[in-house]
Amino acid sequence: MASFAYYRLPYADRYTVMVQTEGEPERLASCTGLNGRNGFVLAPFSVSSGCPVLLIHPDRVEERAVPEEEHIRTGHCTASRQAGGSASGVSGMDSDKAVYSKDFESCRSMLVSGEFSKIVLARSAGVETVDEMDAEGLFLRACRMYPRMFVVLVSTPQSGMWLAATPEILLESSCGTGRTVALAGTMKLDESQLGFDNPPSASVDDAASGIFWSTKNIKEQRYVATYISDVLKRFAGACREEGPRTVRAGNIVHLRSDFTFELADTSRIGSLLDILHPTPAVCGLPKTETYRHIVDHEHTDRRYYSGFMGPLCHDGATHLYVSLRCMQIVDGRHYRLYAGGGLLKDSVEEQEWCETEAKMETMLRLFDGSCL
Numbered sequence: 001m002a003s004f005a006y007y008r009l010p011y012a013d014r015y016t017v018m019v020q021t022e023g024e025p026e027r028l029a030s031c032t033g034l035n036g037r038n039g040f041v042l043a044p045f046s047v048s049s050g051c052p053v054l055l056i057h058p059d060r061v062e063e064r065a066v067p068e069e070e071h072i073r074t075g076h077c078t079a080s081r082q083a084g085g086s087a088s089g090v091s092g093m094d095s096d097k098a099v100y101s102k103d104f105e106s107c108r109s110m111l112v113s114g115e116f117s118k119i120v121l122a123r124s125a126g127v128e129t130v131d132e133m134d135a136e137g138l139f140l141r142a143c144r145m146y147p148r149m150f151v152v153l154v155s156t157p158q159s160g161m162w163l164a165a166t167p168e169i170l171l172e173s174s175c176g177t178g179r180t181v182a183l184a185g186t187m188k189l190d191e192s193q194l195g196f197d198n199p200p201s202a203s204v205d206d207a208a209s210g211i212f213w214s215t216k217n218i219k220e221q222r223y224v225a226t227y228i229s230d231v232l233k234r235f236a237g238a239c240r241e242e243g244p245r246t247v248r249a250g251n252i253v254h255l256r257s258d259f260t261f262e263l264a265d266t267s268r269i270g271s272l273l274d275i276l277h278p279t280p281a282v283c284g285l286p287k288t289e290t291y292r293h294i295v296d297h298e299h300t301d302r303r304y305y306s307g308f309m310g311p312l313c314h315d316g317a318t319h320l321y322v323s324l325r326c327m328q329i330v331d332g333r334h335y336r337l338y339a340g341g342g343l344l345k346d347s348v349e350e351q352e353w354c355e356t357e358a359k360m361e362t363m364l365r366l367f368d369g370s371c372l
């Protein structure tokens with residue numbers, strides 16, 4: 001079985017297809033193994049023998065134009081939600097919520113005791129469609145529906161097939177310059193705000209657009225920005241931080257700070273990734289303790305969700321994004337969607353649950369093609 005990755009950069013009207021027809025993608029035991037390498041990377045949240053860092057070595061690379069919607073094959077389809085958040089969940093939405101509730105409580109007690117200052121709690125949900133859907137068609141539909149996002153369809157024998165439309169850069173580099181973002185804080189846009197946009201060239205005044213951020217969201221994003229700034233101070237050259245500004249991702253908005261820095265030795269990108277990933281946008285603070293809590297106690301097996309993916313080219317352009325707003329395509333009718341959210345000590349369970357639902361809508365809407 002061939003391994004492949006299709007990806008479309010934000011605001012681009014063309015996408016790239018990379019195919020490895022011979023052999024299997026390389027398996028790496030850590031991000032450091034990416035030093036000096038080229039290919040398409042698929043990295044998990046937590047590296048293990050069952051979930052290694054994968055590097056596709058394409059023997060075919062093609063660029064194609066994103067077609068108009070009417071030329072996209074997906075089938076018309078009603079999606080229904082199934083089984084719960086745990087890998088073994090079988091009894092539907094109530095069990096999904098009960099599992100989340102349990103996980104929320106164990107995170108909350110660590111936040112209230114002061115052992116954690118922030119932790120990201122994730123969940124997953126199964127979706128079954130009536131008709132068989134075409135994965136390439138879903139990818140192209142995502143390209144059309146989410147112009148601001150990095151859209152990826154990737155498949156390997158080790159990972160299975162994943163589709164993502166993510167707003168979060170983990171690490172980009174070209175010509176000796178590195179770029180990353182601190183993305184956190186989430187609000188769902190209401191009907192009156194659906195015209196909101198803030199592309200990279202513009203600088204929209206949040207107050208004028210009617211978007212006001214809570215102290216909790218501002219604090220949550222600040223944790224991520226401080227963490228990134230600390231890592232870059234230690235491991236990269238001169239760094240500039242801008243923001244935060246409000247950015248749109250489908251039906252929601254986030255706060256985003258942009259970091260631009262000198263990255264003279266791109267052959268050591270793997271070592272930087274090893275320290276940077278996972279950031280508190282998907283893990284927590286303090287990092288080691290929250291990471292252990294997630295791996296040991298969270299009921300969702302995150303696998304490649306909240307890892308990162310994208311093309312890596314140590315002597316050219318690298319575009320690595322955090323694997324958010326994604327789903328595993330089990331087969332043409334069965335899908336597993338993933339989403340999480342940052343918790344602080346005063347987080348409210350129902351609000352956090354709704355936030356994960358809003359994030360899952362990014363993938364859910366692909367099934368009926370309803371625009372945001």
Ligand SMILES: C=C(O[C@H]1C=CC=C(C(=O)O)[C@@H]1O)C(=O)O
Nearest residue numbers: 184185186281324339340341342
């Ligand atoms: C963990 C996710 O989002 C992260 C990125 C932006 C905002 C987030 C938040 O508000 O919690 C998360 O940190 C996800 O989409 O599953």
